Amino acid sequence: MPSTERATQFPCAMDTLVGILALPDTPAQTGVVIIVGGPQYRAGSHRQFVLLARALSDAGVAVLRFDYRGMGDSSGAQRNFEAVGQDIAAAVEHLQQLVPSVKKIVLWGLCDAAAAALLYCHDTPDPRISGLCLLNPWVRSEASLAKTQVKHYYTQRLRQKEFWIKLLSGKVARSALSGFVQKVRQSRNTLHTGIAVHQPFQYRMAAGWQQFSGQILLILSGDDYTAKEFVEYAQGDAAWQAYLRHAGLTRHEVPGVDHTFSSAAARQQVEQLTLQWITTVLR
Numbered sequence: 001m002p003s004t005e006r007a008t009q010f011p012c013a014m015d016t017l018v019g020i021l022a023l024p025d026t027p028a029q030t031g032v033v034i035i036v037g038g039p040q041y042r043a044g045s046h047r048q049f050v051l052l053a054r055a056l057s058d059a060g061v062a063v064l065r066f067d068y069r070g071m072g073d074s075s076g077a078q079r080n081f082e083a084v085g086q087d088i089a090a091a092v093e094h095l096q097q098l099v100p101s102v103k104k105i106v107l108w109g110l111c112d113a114a115a116a117a118l119l120y121c122h123d124t125p126d127p128r129i130s131g132l133c134l135l136n137p138w139v140r141s142e143a144s145l146a147k148t149q150v151k152h153y154y155t156q157r158l159r160q161k162e163f164w165i166k167l168l169s170g171k172v173a174r175s176a177l178s179g180f181v182q183k184v185r186q187s188r189n190t191l192h193t194g195i196a197v198h199q200p201f202q203y204r205m206a207a208g209w210q211q212f213s214g215q216i217l218l219i220l221s222g223d224d225y226t227a228k229e230f231v232e233y234a235q236g237d238a239a240w241q242a243y244l245r246h247a248g249l250t251r252h253e254v255p256g257v258d259h260t261f262s263s264a265a266a267r268q269q270v271e272q273l274t275l276q277w278i279t280t281v282l283r
Helices: 045-058 085-098 112-123 142-158 161-168 174-187 201-211 225-236 264-280
Strands: 003-012 015-024 030-035 063-066 104-110 129-135 215-221 249-254
Touching (some): 015 085, 045 063, 063 085, 129 264, 215 225, 249 264
Parallel strands (some): 030 104
Antiparallel strands (some): 003 015, 015 063
């Protein structure tokens, strides 16, 4: 289906955001807002968001990718993923203004952009959001990173013959051993209890996940520590433990791919999974 791209500007608080709209000739009722993980701008790593938007729009789905305030061509002070709720709301509103036939919105985000999507759902209940496409969600804490490293790196090293040869020959530095011990201690720290006074962002993400009544597409890279960290965190944290029982969840793990799905084959697989989910689950 033929589609076009055009630059667009829209207000957010006292600033101006810049985005690119990918528009099919006959848009479907479901549109996509691509949330950018940071710090980067609307093109994405290896032009990932450009290519995703074009693939979806060629299939009939209108897509808006945009820069947060303080990033790329947008004005304002730079901010992190915990403070972009207004930016996301402005983008959703603008997409519907540009394409009135779009009635349902999907928020698509990788890494801390996936976290931002869940935080938006927690902080700003928005009936226009019908779906969340979340890739390798960011839940990083000192304890969660240490636990992931111990399980998926240090444990493997302890199973390798060459490690023990180096250890017995004195070629493994004391600093490496002390680093291992420190990671084990950190990994045993309680991540979160699910009861938080200041509600850290991981807790708010979990609450956003639980209270979201739409559809969720979770895509995890098979060869990525951020994805592994998310799984470890969600399995061990009280606020997250029921995440797999969400009524609208569709989950895919893509074996052997990196964090940003950087190969052409991996990128195309993500495009296909996203499009298939939109056309079958959110139709």
